Amino acid sequence: MFHCLAAFFVSLVISSSALGSIKVSKSWAREMPPGSSVTAIYLQIANQGKTAVALKSVSSPIGKAEIHETKMEDGMMSMEPISSATLGPGKTLTLSPKGLHIMILGVSKPLRQGDVIPLTLSFETAHTINIKVPVKSY
Ligand SMILES: [Cu+2]
Numbered sequence: 001m002f003h004c005l006a007a008f009f010v011s012l013v014i015s016s017s018a019l020g021s022i023k024v025s026k027s028w029a030r031e032m033p034p035g036s037s038v039t040a041i042y043l044q045i046a047n048q049g050k051t052a053v054a055l056k057s058v059s060s061p062i063g064k065a066e067i068h069e070t071k072m073e074d075g076m077m078s079m080e081p082i083s084s085a086t087l088g089p090g091k092t093l094t095l096s097p098k099g100l101h102i103m104i105l106g107v108s109k110p111l112r113q114g115d116v117i118p119l120t121l122s123f124e125t126a127h128t129i130n131i132k133v134p135v136k137s138y
Contacts, residue, residue: 021049024121024129029104031137032111037063039111041102041119041133042095047087054086054124055093062117063107069100079103084124113137 027043047053058065066081077098085100087093095101102119111117115135122128 020127022047022053022123022127022129024131027119027131027133029111029117029133029135031113031135032107034110036110037105037107039063039104039107039117039135040068040097041065041104041117042097043102043131043133044092044094045087045121046092047089050089052086052088053127054084055121056084056124057122058102059120059122060104060117062109062111063104065119066103066105067100068103070098111135 023046025044025046027041029039029041032039045055055067058067067083067085068079069082070077070079079101081103082100085093093100104117113135117133117135118130119133120128120130
């Protein structure tokens with residue numbers, strides 16, 4: 001928990017951030033409809049290094065953050081949490097609607113366009129990247 005809070009107060013960069021060989025960009029979060037307590041975050045992670053990296057966990061002070069993958073089964077779309085997402089050298093991982101995404105559960109305050117969400121991405125090898133994700137209405 002202390003680690004989470006400490007990370008939250010370390011320099012935050014608007015919507016994108018680079019740490020060593022990992023670059024996070026194009027982040028956005030979905031505006032929440034009335035009555036909802038859940039939002040999804042989409043972004044791109046580029047691995048510009050020579051070794052694979054793994055996204056191990058995500059966290060945000062606004063709720064419980066999880067990495068989700070979307071599956072089609074018998075024509076029905078469902079999603080479930082996954083424990084990590086691995087990214088080979090030189091590869092870009094795109095989190096997008098209908099694909100891999102970050103879900104934030106138990107959000108108590110409705111998010112509106114113009115809000116920003118602090119998000120921490122934790123990678124294997126103890127890299128941590130903090131970003132601020134803008135909320136959009138589409
Ligand atoms: Cu989800």
